Amino acid sequence: xxxxxxxxxxxxxxxxxxxxxxxxxxxxxxxxxxxxxxxxxxxxxxxxxxxxxxxxxxxxxxxxxxxxxxxxxxxxxxxxxxxxxxxxxxxxxxxxxxxxxxxxxxxxxxxxxxxxxxxxxxxxxxxxxxxxxxxxxxxxxxxxxxxxxxxxxxxxxxxxxxxxxxxxxxxxxxxxxxxxxxxxxxxxxxxxxxxxxxxxxxxxxxxxxxxxxxxxxxxxxxxxxxxxxxxxxxxxxxxxxxxxxx
DNA sequence: AAGGTTTCCAACCGCATTCCT
DNA sequence: GAGGAATGCGGTTGGAAACCT
Numbered sequence: 001x002x003x004x005x006x007x008x009x010x011x012x013x014x015x016x017x018x019x020x021x022x023x024x025x026x027x028x029x030x031x032x033x034x035x036x037x038x039x040x041x042x043x044x045x046x047x048x049x050x051x052x053x054x055x056x057x058x059x060x061x062x063x064x065x066x067x068x069x070x071x072x073x074x075x076x077x078x079x080x081x082x083x084x085x086x087x088x089x090x091x092x093x094x095x096x097x098x099x100x101x102x103x104x105x106x107x108x109x110x111x112x113x114x115x116x117x118x119x120x121x122x123x124x125x126x127x128x129x130x131x132x133x134x135x136x137x138x139x140x141x142x143x144x145x146x147x148x149x150x151x152x153x154x155x156x157x158x159x160x161x162x163x164x165x166x167x168x169x170x171x172x173x174x175x176x177x178x179x180x181x182x183x184x185x186x187x188x189x190x191x192x193x194x195x196x197x198x199x200x201x202x203x204x205x206x207x208x209x210x211x212x213x214x215x216x217x218x219x220x221x222x223x224x225x226x227x228x229x230x231x232x233x234x235x236x237x238x239x240x241x242x243x244x245x246x
Numbered sequence: 247a248a249g250g251t252t253t254c255c256a257a258c259c260g261c262a263t264t265c266c267t
Numbered sequence: 268g269a270g271g272a273a274t275g276c277g278g279t280t281g282g283a284a285a286c287c288t
Binding site: 027028047048049050062063066070099100101102113114117121 | 272273274275276277278281282283
């Protein structure tokens with residue numbers, strides 16, 4: 001169903017402000033709108049979104065055009081599931097920056113802040129809820145950092161060795177993700193996790209195994225790792241730590 | 247098969263920040 | 268420097284798809 005709302009387009013033209021009232025379309029973008037936006041931006045470049053909205057023939061607001069381009073149409077945008085390495089990065093970077101999604105997204109080539117935010121809410125927060133603790137609580141963070149992630153890495157390594165070729169399936173990725181050492185928290189003597197290197201290095205994964213350092217593309221989604229066994233394990237850990245972790 | 251519920255993600259909204267005149 | 272427009276960011280929501288009963 002098409003949804004229109006009466007709204008104003010406001011643009012600067014030759015130093016003058018022009019405002020025009022017209023119907024503004026809302027809701028899902030159609031293929032036709034996508035092609036119009038793509039064609040316009042390809043020709044004129046990014047930016048000046050209100051002008052894009054006005055002159056491309058799209059009955060959308062500048063904001064809407066910008067969002068659609070950045071989150072969906074931009075050639076650099078990676079589609080598909082968040083890879084394991086990306087998941088690890090997100091968890092790690094979130095522990096440093098919190099909900100600063102755009103900042104986190106800067107370190108995940110082709111991923112948008114919106115995608116990362118959605119991932120966090122639908123996957124990570126959901127698990128925190130299952131564990132009956134707040135996603136931002138020290139408990140949950142420590143559980144992830146000291147127990148869950150190393151355990152995850154162990155499982156990956158095992159899977160790696162169990163695969164017939166001795167290698168993980170990486171898919172067709174060509175980009176690699178690295179974590180800036182300065183962005184990482186201090187390493188802890190209490191954990192086997194050592195921060196301050198590439199993610200692969202950090203968790204003992206052989207970066208050379210696929211020739212490009214990318215761990216993604218395979219079937220190693222976090223979803224599959226949040227199995228009952230892991231939930232149980234984390235719950236036990238949380239209860240065990242009840243007195244020691246504030 | 248049908249209806250209800252849950253999940254997921256694209257897109258909207260409002261506020262903050264940056265840019266421009 | 269001030270004011271207004273444009274852009275960016277993070278929280279929230281609506282609805283389609285998937286799943287369950």
